[in-house]
Every structure is written in structure tokens, then in C-alpha cells.
Amino acid sequence: MFINHKKDNMLRKVVLIYVLLAGTLVYGQKFDGLALTPPMGWNSWNKFGCDVSEKLIKEIADAIVSSGMKDAGYEYVVIDDCWQVDRDENGNIVPDPERFPNGMKHVVDYVHSLGLKFGIYSDAGTKTCQGRPGSRGYEFQDARTYAAWGVDYVKYDWCHTSTQNAKASYTLMRDAIHKAGRPIVFSICEWGLSKPWTWAKDVGHLWRTTDDIMDCWDCVDERNNAGFTVLLDRVVGLESYSGPGHWNDPDMLEVGNSGLTVSESRAHFSLWCILASPLMAGNDLRDMTAETKEILMNKEAIAVDQDSLGKTGVKVRDDGDLEVWVKQLADGSRGVVLFNRGLTSEKMTVKWTEMGYPPYLKALVRDLWQHKDMGKFKDEYSAEVPSHDAVMLRVTPL
Numbered sequence: 001m002f003i004n005h006k007k008d009n010m011l012r013k014v015v016l017i018y019v020l021l022a023g024t025l026v027y028g029q030k031f032d033g034l035a036l037t038p039p040m041g042w043n044s045w046n047k048f049g050c051d052v053s054e055k056l057i058k059e060i061a062d063a064i065v066s067s068g069m070k071d072a073g074y075e076y077v078v079i080d081d082c083w084q085v086d087r088d089e090n091g092n093i094v095p096d097p098e099r100f101p102n103g104m105k106h107v108v109d110y111v112h113s114l115g116l117k118f119g120i121y122s123d124a125g126t127k128t129c130q131g132r133p134g135s136r137g138y139e140f141q142d143a144r145t146y147a148a149w150g151v152d153y154v155k156y157d158w159c160h161t162s163t164q165n166a167k168a169s170y171t172l173m174r175d176a177i178h179k180a181g182r183p184i185v186f187s188i189c190e191w192g193l194s195k196p197w198t199w200a201k202d203v204g205h206l207w208r209t210t211d212d213i214m215d216c217w218d219c220v221d222e223r224n225n226a227g228f229t230v231l232l233d234r235v236v237g238l239e240s241y242s243g244p245g246h247w248n249d250p251d252m253l254e255v256g257n258s259g260l261t262v263s264e265s266r267a268h269f270s271l272w273c274i275l276a277s278p279l280m281a282g283n284d285l286r287d288m289t290a291e292t293k294e295i296l297m298n299k300e301a302i303a304v305d306q307d308s309l310g311k312t313g314v315k316v317r318d319d320g321d322l323e324v325w326v327k328q329l330a331d332g333s334r335g336v337v338l339f340n341r342g343l344t345s346e347k348m349t350v351k352w353t354e355m356g357y358p359p360y361l362k363a364l365v366r367d368l369w370q371h372k373d374m375g376k377f378k379d380e381y382s383a384e385v386p387s388h389d390a391v392m393l394r395v396t397p398l
Helices: 005-027 054-066 104-113 139-149 166-180 228-234 262-274 290-296 299-305
Strands: 040-043 076-078 084-087 093-095 117-123 153-157 185-188 206-208 247-249 279-281 314-319 322-328 334-340 346-351 362-367 372-378 380-385 389-397
Touching: 040 117, 054 076, 054 104, 076 153, 093 139, 104 117, 104 139, 117 139, 139 166, 153 166, 166 185, 228 262, 262 290, 262 299, 262 322, 262 334, 262 389, 299 389, 322 346, 334 346, 334 380, 346 389, 372 380, 380 389
Parallel strands: 040 076, 040 279, 076 117, 117 153, 153 185, 185 206, 206 247
Antiparallel strands: 084 093, 314 322, 322 334, 334 389, 346 380, 362 372, 362 389
16 A cells, blocks of 8 residues: 655644644633723732731722722722742642631632622742742643632732743743633733733733832832833833733822822822723722722723723823823713823813814813813813823813
């Protein structure tokens, strides 16, 4: 019998390619249909660092409900670093038994019982940023554990990674999460080092564009972590990469922490909303001032962030300390932020042409912090913007 080895080898190659493609279709993708609007919730790191516990997480979850934050759209309760201490003899990740005496699934079940979702933290390296066990070499095992606990969100950091390739490392964890079978939002946190906006659309649901945020206006430390105004500058030009299911993430909110004034916090929140950023509160929700509650639960500002069109706001004018940002919304209206970085109050103007409207168009202008219709205007609208503050508007054509 004559065997055509050339054809036989070709057939084997075709079969191998088919198998590889089939494997990709089975778990070589992220969960679609998640994070169609920017995720909203709370993360422990900004306020509490390593001081996390079962008691704290339960109290924070209770506060999200009792304060009205759940009704405003906040749903994820995310434990950041330091919840894990070791691996057992089978390689399973072990939560700190002193801080989480009833185990992590108990905490997850409690959060779920309140109608909220639960998030957890790990790292693509051998250790987390605080030296706890990372997921390197345990990706599929950890993903199965998280799925068994009922985790809904995984934040995946980039410490102790040595010469690892970021895209390959995050893709591996994506595959592990997908194979585990539980729909989980995957948050990529490698600080924008490998420009994840250019490759992560099909890997994660959101990716950090910057170094860590700091609780200040414009400070920068030796590691390039910085205040929100500095991080804001670093995301300019990345607008086109973000959209439903794949978001730019300039890091968590510092609203309600001690480093910002009320006006600065209002500006911070306004700009994160105009950027379609994930809104992850980072303060102590158990003890919020009235001003902090007003900012974090401004449903009109949140509606701009959560708009179904998923467009990211664009800086359309930069006059030194005075900036105009515009975000296209699903109903044809525009979200607008007039941002004053200066030390004195200034009159600022947005022109219709900067929003993509003809100057003759009549539009209703609503101030989203005053919760007040300001009137009907043509061509432009002007407002007085205090120092280190922002005016946030919704402009609706009539």
C-alpha cells in the first residue's frame, strides 16, 4: 500500500491547528458580556493597605448598602493585597487564618447575601507587591479556587515578575479564569508599562493605564505614583482604546480620604466620570462626611460615567490651568467638565463646536453638581469655576 507521507503530514498539521483553535474557543478568551459599563465598587488598598480582615469587609459591605452606595450603582467589594499568607501541602492558596477565621468563602457568601459582588487580588509574579504568595505557576489552581469561592472580580498585579512577558502572563491567567467556568471580571494592573491598551482588549475587562494614585492634588513620588491631576495628564490620547467590556483604568478614587479638599475631590470625581473610568471608591465607607457622600453618590455624574455608548471623554481645550473635557453620550447629548487647576476662580466657556454641535443649535444646559437646569443656550455656555474645582454639565440638544 502506497502512503503519501507529504499529504499525511499536511493532514496532521491541519488537525493540530484545528485542535489548537478549538482549545482557544473553549477557554482562550475572556468572559464576554461583563463590564459593559465601567465597574463600580470599593477597594481596600487606598485607605487600609494591609489592614484587611473579615470584620472590615463585612462592615464595608454593610455600609455600601446602608449609605445608599449600592442604589447609586456600586456593586464590587474588592479585597486588595495581604489577605493571603501561604499555600498548603497541595498548593492551594491560604487566607490569613487570624484575619479571616471563617475562610474566604464565608466572606464571599456574606457579600453576596447583600446583593453585592466580591473581588479578590493576586499577582502575576511569584509574590504579591507586599510579599505574599503570587499566582505564578499556580494560575489554573488559583482560578479554580476563586471560582469555587464565588469570586466575581480579580485584580491581578505585576510585582516580582522578573523577565516575564506581560501579555503572555495576563493571557495565561485569562485562560485559567475562563476555564474555571465562573464569569469573573479580570482587572489588569501592570501600571501601563507594556501599553496594555494596545493588546489587552481581548485579555482583560479593564487595564491600568498609569502608576498608582496618591491621596494628593499633584504630588509625584520616587516610583512615579502620583496625584490624580498627574494621572489625568498621562491618559490623554488613550481615548480610542476604551469601550464596553474593555476600559482604561487610571486607578481608584481618593474621594473621602484626607489629602484632597472637597472641591478637589469633586473635580477628581467629575473627571473620572468624564473619562468613563471604573469608579472604585477607596475611602472608609463606614464614616463618610455629607460632602463625601454627595460626591460619591451623585447619580447624575455617575450616569455620565455609566453611559451605554461607552465613549471616553476627550480634552478639547487646554488653556494652561483651564481645561475643557467633553464626552459623547448615547442620547446625543454631551457630558462636559470645565476644570480649573489654577489658584483663582475663573470664568470658563465651552463652545458648541467643541462638542461637535453647530453653533446655531439650541441646547438645554444642566449643572450636575447643582442638580439644576441652567437654561437654553446657543453657540456656547459660560460658568464661573472656583480654584481647584470643576463644573460638570450635561448639554442636551433641543
